[in-house]
Amino acid sequence: MKPEPPSETPRKVYMKTFGCQMNEYDSGKMLALLAKDGFTATEDAEEADLILVNTCSVREKPEQKLRSFIGEVRHHRARGARIGIAGCMAQHAGEALFKRFREDVDLIFGPDQVPRVRELVERAQTERVLENRFMDADDYPFVRELSPESAGQVGAFVTIQKGCDNKCTFCIVPATRGVELSRPSAQILEEVRALAARGVREVTLLGQNVNSYGLKVSGELTFAQLLYAVAAVPGVERIRYTTSHPRDMGLDVVQAYRDLPQLTSHLHLPVQSGSDPVLRRMKRFYKRADYLGLVDRLMSARPDLSLTTDVIVGFPGETDEDFEATMSLLEAVRFDGSFSFMYSPRPDTPALKLLDGAVPEDVMKDRLARFQKRQQELTLASNKAMEGQVYDVLIEGPSRWDPAVVCGRTSTFKMINLPGELHWTGQTVPVRIVRGFTNTLRGERAA
Ligand code: SAM
Ligand code: SF4
Numbered sequence: 001m002k003p004e005p006p007s008e009t010p011r012k013v014y015m016k017t018f019g020c021q022m023n024e025y026d027s028g029k030m031l032a033l034l035a036k037d038g039f040t041a042t043e044d045a046e047e048a049d050l051i052l053v054n055t056c057s058v059r060e061k062p063e064q065k066l067r068s069f070i071g072e073v074r075h076h077r078a079r080g081a082r083i084g085i086a087g088c089m090a091q092h093a094g095e096a097l098f099k100r101f102r103e104d105v106d107l108i109f110g111p112d113q114v115p116r117v118r119e120l121v122e123r124a125q126t127e128r129v130l131e132n133r134f135m136d137a138d139d140y141p142f143v144r145e146l147s148p149e150s151a152g153q154v155g156a157f158v159t160i161q162k163g164c165d166n167k168c169t170f171c172i173v174p175a176t177r178g179v180e181l182s183r184p185s186a187q188i189l190e191e192v193r194a195l196a197a198r199g200v201r202e203v204t205l206l207g208q209n210v211n212s213y214g215l216k217v218s219g220e221l222t223f224a225q226l227l228y229a230v231a232a233v234p235g236v237e238r239i240r241y242t243t244s245h246p247r248d249m250g251l252d253v254v255q256a257y258r259d260l261p262q263l264t265s266h267l268h269l270p271v272q273s274g275s276d277p278v279l280r281r282m283k284r285f286y287k288r289a290d291y292l293g294l295v296d297r298l299m300s301a302r303p304d305l306s307l308t309t310d311v312i313v314g315f316p317g318e319t320d321e322d323f324e325a326t327m328s329l330l331e332a333v334r335f336d337g338s339f340s341f342m343y344s345p346r347p348d349t350p351a352l353k354l355l356d357g358a359v360p361e362d363v364m365k366d367r368l369a370r371f372q373k374r375q376q377e378l379t380l381a382s383n384k385a386m387e388g389q390v391y392d393v394l395i396e397g398p399s400r401w402d403p404a405v406v407c408g409r410t411s412t413f414k415m416i417n418l419p420g421e422l423h424w425t426g427q428t429v430p431v432r433i434v435r436g437f438t439n440t441l442r443g444e445r446a447a
């Protein structure tokens with residue numbers, strides 16, 4: 001590919017990102033593409049020629065965030081700045097947003113259109129633009145340009161798959177990100193090599209259901225094979241991935257935890273509920289016993305594996321007994337951490353039909369508070385148990401609060417702060433844990 005000459009007109013883009021790692025990754029790719037038209041990123045909306053908000057709609061709250069964000073930035077249109085809404089909410093509610101923000105927003109486009117961001121932004125200079133069709137899956141142009149932010153970073157995301165073919169009944173993502181499509185492994189490895197050459201030491205492979213990677217494409221690597229291929233790239237010290245679906249995690253991936261030292265000792269394995277009737281209504285297609293069996297196999301392959309999860313409380317029809325099953329699963333696995341949410345009804349999702357059995361909000365709140373309180377106790381106990389021991393910590397950079405302190409992560413994804421030097425960034429250093437708190441730990445260099 002011939003490099004394009006840099007654009008003559010320097011312009012600034014202010015990017016606000018809500019939602020998950022996929023959106024963070026997409027925002028980086030949009031910045032990389034817009035750089036070809038002379039855009040550099042700014043943290044200050046006041047000086048931006050283009051303001052883009054990358055939205056999430058997985059629960060109702062992120063939608064409220066969008067409304068207040070647009071309220072804050074809409075006045076910049078009067079001085080000629082263009083305002084655009086991208087991301088999952090733009091995908092499923094594009095038409096409604098186009099009408100609602102008639103006076104405030106120039107451009108609306110879904111996640112599938114990220115590769116076309118340059119063209120859409122140019123069109124938005126002269127007309128209002130709404131583009132939320134899904135692109136042709138056979139020929140989807142995954143963006144190959146590297147996010148400008150990846151230069152100088154220790155860790156980077158790499159997408160391996162887009163969309164999702166599952167139909168978990170609570171989830172809007174299949175409607176916002178479309179059908180599952182695996183990115184060619186040659187492209188993934190090219191991106192990993194380029195990132196490693198830039199100094200990136202840790203890659204996180206992204207997909208909604210990484211375990212089904214490659215299965216629909218004849219001759220493509222499986223997810224386990226992809227892990228081995230990424231581990232073989234020189235410079236890659238650590239590999240993480242998200243998200244794994246418990247139904248689809250095969251023995252080959254479990255085996256990779258025995259074989260690959262680069263594969264980190266942390267796995268995010270969303271369980272959603274500990275009750276079989278709830279899992280059935282969620283259409284997760286595994287049972288509590290399957291999940292616990294998988295955890296056992298993983299723990300014997302990698303005894304120091306740290307597990308985290310996602311839980312939804314108050315899914316329609318969830319009884320006290322169902323919720324107690326989730327609490328007892330928490331005790332059985334003793335997750336190191338979890339993201340837990342009250343069920344939020346989403347448009348275009350099958351669970352809307354179950355709303356006759358809606359759990360009252362105060363009951364949901366109580367359940368969530370109980371779950372989170374117990375999780376915090378478990379997390380604190382796990383962090384305290386690390387006190388006095390030495391761990392390899394990959395230093396990510398200076399702490400935000402104190403320039404004499406650096407922070408980094410253990411292989412188990414625990415965040416450690418320690419007195420240190422900026423030039424340690426990107427190095428893996430041995431650290432003795434001095435004190436464990438709920439969210440972070442404090443350490444000191446051991447050698
Ligand atoms: N693909 C991942 C998986 O299968 O677990 C998760 C994707 S979703 C973006 C992240 C988390 O949001 C889910 O694991 C679930 O716990 C939560 N979530 C999704 N839809 C939700 C809803 N309607 N209400 C509450 N939480 C929801
Ligand atoms: Fe949503 Fe289920 Fe797909 Fe995850 S696997 S994105 S929860 S439909």
Ligand code: F3S
Binds near residue numbers: 020087
């Ligand atoms: Fe992610 Fe939110 Fe979309 S969680 S996939 S940005 S709906």
